[in-house]
Amino acid sequence: IAGITQAPTSQILAAGRRMTLRCTQDMRHNAMYWYRQDLGLGLRLIHYSNTAGTTGKGEVPDGYSVSRANTDDFPLTLASAVPSQTSVYFCASSEVAGVADTQYFGPGTRLTVL
Amino acid sequence: GQNIDQPTEMTATEGAIVQINCTYQTSGFNGLFWYQQHAGEAPTFLSYNVLDGLEEKGRFSSFLSRSKGYSYLLLKELQMKDSASYLCAVRDGNYQLIWGAGTKLIIKP
Numbered sequence: 001i002a003g004i005t006q007a008p009t010s011q012i013l014a015a016g017r018r019m020t021l022r023c024t025q026d027m028r029h030n031a032m033y034w035y036r037q038d039l040g041l042g043l044r045l046i047h048y049s050n051t052a053g054t055t056g057k058g059e060v061p062d063g064y065s066v067s068r069a070n071t072d073d074f075p076l077t078l079a080s081a082v083p084s085q086t087s088v089y090f091c092a093s094s095e096v097a098g099v100a101d102t103q104y105f106g107p108g109t110r111l112t113v114l
Numbered sequence: 115g116q117n118i119d120q121p122t123e124m125t126a127t128e129g130a131i132v133q134i135n136c137t138y139q140t141s142g143f144n145g146l147f148w149y150q151q152h153a154g155e156a157p158t159f160l161s162y163n164v165l166d167g168l169e170e171k172g173r174f175s176s177f178l179s180r181s182k183g184y185s186y187l188l189l190k191e192l193q194m195k196d197s198a199s200y201l202c203a204v205r206d207g208n209y210q211l212i213w214g215a216g217t218k219l220i221i222k223p
Contacts (some may be wrong), residue, residue, distance in 0.1 A: 042203075042212075042214050043157070044213070045210070076172070090156060104161045106156060107155070107156050108155075108156055
């Protein structure tokens with residue numbers, strides 16, 4: 001089934017640990033995005049990639065890093081997790097970036113940092 | 115700063131009509147999106163407006179007034195499965211998506 005997959009579905013993590021959230025899409029979309037969603041707040045963009053090999057910072061990039069080695073994969077790494085990074089993380093993709101293009105979302109990863 | 119405002123929560127009755135409003139203040143405008151998000155699930159695309167006026171898609175319609183910085187999502191013949199959060203998002207002048215916090219719609223029988 002075409003779409004976006006994310007792993008893990010949920011994770012409980014000790015503060016200070018390193019964690020990589022995985023995202024894979026099979027729609028051959030050029031652009032990919034990582035958001036976090038917290039209660040009472042809108043989706044906030046962490047990092048994005050307009051095409052394989054390029055990445056950019058979003059609204060809340062601190063404490064996170066990404067890479068885009070190929071079209072399909074866009075992992076998000078927390079180098080040293082802190083409790084404020086407890087959130088639901090959504091990966092999304094769109095065919096192109098910067099135009100009237102719909103973003104499609106993965107099922108999300110619920111992360112708890114203790 | 116950039117801002118998207120939506121009501122936090124609304125309640126409506128099955129079979130009725132509900133209008134969810136969204137007002138925005140952004141640096142530039144390149145379109146407005148509505149997404150639906152059921153609890154514990156991912157947002158899914160509902161509609162896109164870039165020109166003023168009404169876009170109708172089945173039971174759902176979306177309206178835009180760029181001069182007023184205003185949009186609404188109209189849901190007709192409400193069904194229980196329409197219970198969800200509805201997210202308004204505006205693409206600004208830099209083509210970044212700015213998201214509202216969402217409106218939780220509760221449908222009662």
